[in-house]
Amino acid sequence: MQAEQRLHPLSILFRLAAQVRSFAVPGVAVLATAGAVGWGWQVWLMPLAIPFAILSVVEYLSFRYRYDAHEMVIRTGFLFRNERHVPYARIQNLHAVQNVFHRLWKVVEVRVETGGADEPEATLSVLPVSAYEEMRRRVFGERREPAEETEPAAPDKTLLYLPPPELMLAGFIQNRGFVVLAAAFGLLWELGVIDRLLGKELSGRSLTKAIVAVLLGRGEFPLTGIALTVAALISLVVVSRVLSMGWALVSLHGFRLRLAGEDLRAEYGLLTHVKTTIALRRIQTLTVRQGVLHRLFKRAAVRVGLAGGGGEEGEGKTQREWLAPILPQDELPRLLSEVLGERDFASIFAGMAWRGVHPRAFRREVKGWVLVAVLISVPFVLPLKGWVLLLLAGLLAWAFVAARQTIARMGWAVSEGSVLFRSGWLRRQVTAVQFTQIQAVTVRESPFDRRTGMASVRVDTAGAGELSHRVDIPYLPRETAWELCALLATQAGRTAFRW
Amino acid sequence: MVTPDLAPDLSHPEPASEPASIADGIERRLDPRVMALNRIVGGIVAAAISLSQLVALLVIYFVADDLPGWVMALFVLLWVIVTLILAWSSHRWPAVEHRHTSYKLDERGIEIRKGVYWRRVIHVPRSRVQHTDVSQGPIERGFGLGTLVIYTAGTDHARVDLPGLEHATALQIRDYLLPDDEDAG
Numbered sequence: 001m002q003a004e005q006r007l008h009p010l011s012i013l014f015r016l017a018a019q020v021r022s023f024a025v026p027g028v029a030v031l032a033t034a035g036a037v038g039w040g041w042q043v044w045l046m047p048l049a050i051p052f053a054i055l056s057v058v059e060y061l062s063f064r065y066r067y068d069a070h071e072m073v074i075r076t077g078f079l080f081r082n083e084r085h086v087p088y089a090r091i092q093n094l095h096a097v098q099n100v101f102h103r104l105w106k107v108v109e110v111r112v113e114t115g116g117a118d119e120p121e122a123t124l125s126v127l128p129v130s131a132y133e134e135m136r137r138r139v140f141g142e143r144r145e146p147a148e149e150t151e152p153a154a155p156d157k158t159l160l161y162l163p164p165p166e167l168m169l170a171g172f173i174q175n176r177g178f179v180v181l182a183a184a185f186g187l188l189w190e191l192g193v194i195d196r197l198l199g200k201e202l203s204g205r206s207l208t209k210a211i212v213a214v215l216l217g218r219g220e221f222p223l224t225g226i227a228l229t230v231a232a233l234i235s236l237v238v239v240s241r242v243l244s245m246g247w248a249l250v251s252l253h254g255f256r257l258r259l260a261g262e263d264l265r266a267e268y269g270l271l272t273h274v275k276t277t278i279a280l281r282r283i284q285t286l287t288v289r290q291g292v293l294h295r296l297f298k299r300a301a302v303r304v305g306l307a308g309g310g311g312e313e314g315e316g317k318t319q320r321e322w323l324a325p326i327l328p329q330d331e332l333p334r335l336l337s338e339v340l341g342e343r344d345f346a347s348i349f350a351g352m353a354w355r356g357v358h359p360r361a362f363r364r365e366v367k368g369w370v371l372v373a374v375l376i377s378v379p380f381v382l383p384l385k386g387w388v389l390l391l392l393a394g395l396l397a398w399a400f401v402a403a404r405q406t407i408a409r410m411g412w413a414v415s416e417g418s419v420l421f422r423s424g425w426l427r428r429q430v431t432a433v434q435f436t437q438i439q440a441v442t443v444r445e446s447p448f449d450r451r452t453g454m455a456s457v458r459v460d461t462a463g464a465g466e467l468s469h470r471v472d473i474p475y476l477p478r479e480t481a482w483e484l485c486a487l488l489a490t491q492a493g494r495t496a497f498r499w
Numbered sequence: 500m501v502t503p504d505l506a507p508d509l510s511h512p513e514p515a516s517e518p519a520s521i522a523d524g525i526e527r528r529l530d531p532r533v534m535a536l537n538r539i540v541g542g543i544v545a546a547a548i549s550l551s552q553l554v555a556l557l558v559i560y561f562v563a564d565d566l567p568g569w570v571m572a573l574f575v576l577l578w579v580i581v582t583l584i585l586a587w588s589s590h591r592w593p594a595v596e597h598r599h600t601s602y603k604l605d606e607r608g609i610e611i612r613k614g615v616y617w618r619r620v621i622h623v624p625r626s627r628v629q630h631t632d633v634s635q636g637p638i639e640r641g642f643g644l645g646t647l648v649i650y651t652a653g654t655d656h657a658r659v660d661l662p663g664l665e666h667a668t669a670l671q672i673r674d675y676l677l678p679d680d681e682d683a684g
Contacts, residue, residue, distance in 0.1 A: 438624075438627070439623075439627050439651045439652050439653030439654075439656065440621055440622060440623045440624075440627065440651055440653050440655075440656040440659070441621075441622045442619055442620065442621045442622070442655070442656070443619065443620045443622075444617065444618065444619040444620075445617075445618045445619070446616075446617050446618075447616050447617070450618075458655070460651070460653035460654055460655045460656045461653060461654065462652040462653060462654065463654065485620070485622060489607055489608065489610075489622040489624055490607060492624045492626070492627065493606075493607040493608055493624035493625060493626055494626075495626065496626050497626060497627055497652065
């Protein structure tokens with residue numbers, strides 16, 4: 001048995017800081033909104049921090065861990081003691097996070113993740129970097145089979161490295177800043193700051209009134225106001241894109257994805273440094289996403305769905321992880337072949353092996369779009385009167401094009417070891433599921449399906465969220481659906497599933 | 500590839516004696532006694548709904564006494580119609596459902612067909628069965644029936660229920676689906 005180890009003494013400081021921070025955020029919010037409230041009472045709150053300080057010290061003193069032959073043992077608690085045994089074989093990932101302060105003192109926060117829980121099995125905050133290295137060696141060293149150990153360890157292979165220009169492109173495409181800026185804008189408007197800055201005449205509030213007046217047939221068309229609004233919107237878009245590029249540069253700085261034996265290792269971040277390990281067999285689904293901007297720059301984004309497990313009941317928790325926030329389109333087959341261990345992806349992505357859906361699928365798809373178009377038009381009947389027909393015609397044309405394109409892009413393919421499904425027109429997604437990860441295959445026929453001789457095939461995997469893209473192929477010709485189901489069930493039956 | 504029909508194919512004659520293995524790839528229906536069971540359960544539910552509506556009706560009658568007579572009559576008529584529909588469907592539906600439910604076991608795994616209007620066939624490979632339960636409710640016990648519950652690591656079908664099996668058959672299927680390594684241990 002090994003001697004017990006403690007966390008880094010700085011843990012006390014970090015824990016205290018975390019507790020103070022949880023008080024500071026509401027505190028600052030109160031100050032910012034209330035403004036000129038007296039400062040005096042703040043001082044009296046200071047002694048309240050003392051119990052927290054004591055608590056932090058006690059927590060530090062009572063937290064110990066040690067490495068046994070096949071498991072890691074973590075003891076916590078002072079009054080209520082807890083001893084947790086985590087077998088090395090069950091540990092899926094050691095997730096290491098280093099923010100700026102961590103790096104200053106060369107410490108790291110480690111989360112021990114197993115398949116069986118939706119939250120980390122243990123969080124060790126904070127460890128010296130050397131202790132983290134030791135933990136990684138012990139945990140992943142123990143897990144290797146003896147046979148593998150004799151072989152020379154496969155050298156790490158870099159699958160993807162993102163230089164700064166690529167990161168800026170990723171930020172530009174993802175556009176994370178927009179939500180924040182839009183929220184800020186909304187808040188400023190609510191508080192009346194914009195009214196004060198621009199004057200009532202030009203601000204949104206009076207502009208909205210003016211537009212409503214025009215629609216009701218009164219008042220003049222507020223041309224200046226609209227021009228200003230459009231300009232503001234454009235600058236909002238530009239600023240948010242720039243912010244998003246900056247965000248990507250910092251948070252994904254030095255993104256590197258490596259393949260080490262059976263594990264994928266990702267590393268990124270300038271201020272907060274993240275190191276994470278994904279066991280290849282833990283990947284349940286793999287989704288490639290391409291929006292309009294992605295296609296314009298010939299790029300794609302790749303995500304994997306991992307099973308959080310959920311224990312014996314198999315209630316899969318969804319966990320999604322970036323495999324590549326951005327990737328040149330041409331490199332896609334190479335990356336997927338490496339990750340899924342197959343060679344024939346090139347032909348699938350070249351478009352040869354894709355199979356489409358039933359020829360009459362468009363007729364069914366377009367009905368839904370037409371219904372939506374009509375529903376959108378209905379509220380405009382009164383304000384627009386006869387012009388509503390023009391709106392409806394436009395929407396119907398859109399419905400027709402969208403349905404046609406959606407059906408034309410929809411397809412499925414079966415490779416050596418996976419089934420793939422693609423869908424979407426403007427925002428295209430492709431999901432691949434390996435045969436080993438198929439849990440159940442379902443063929444479904446609705447009354448509409450039966451009338452047209454169609455059926456749908458759905459592949460169930462662990463950790464598939466209802467909102468995430470998955471292999472759920474609609475509008476298949478009935479015979480094809482049955483053949484596909486039989487094929488997938490046979491293939492899945494032949495292989496074994498490992499957590 | 501022969502296209503199987505979604506309605507269960509029952510052209511095979513039911514084997515008279517107990518087959519050597521249950522995994523013979525033959526489409527089987529549930530035990531016919533499940534219809535009687537479901538009629539009882541459905542009858543209880545229908546009676547509960549109907550009675551609670553009757554209570555609501557009586558409350559309306561005594562509280563809102565200024566209600567015009569024809570409104571009250573309309574309510575009573577509605578109640579009678581709803582009750583009749585409930586009674587008819589709780590008698591009729593189990594037979595319809597029984598006609599559209601079946602299962603098939605073969606060396607690959609189990610295939611379960613369900614649904615009258617929205618039909619679905621769930622195929623669970625044997626190697627993906629995490630574990631299985633056979634449960635029996637009080638009424639099921641009276642009929643000698645049981646429910647087979649199959650657990651997988653999936654999301655939609657983390658739990659697949661197959662109610663209305665003869666208890667012995669349910670146990671037989673469970674034994675067949677159990678992972679091999681657990682059989683040995």
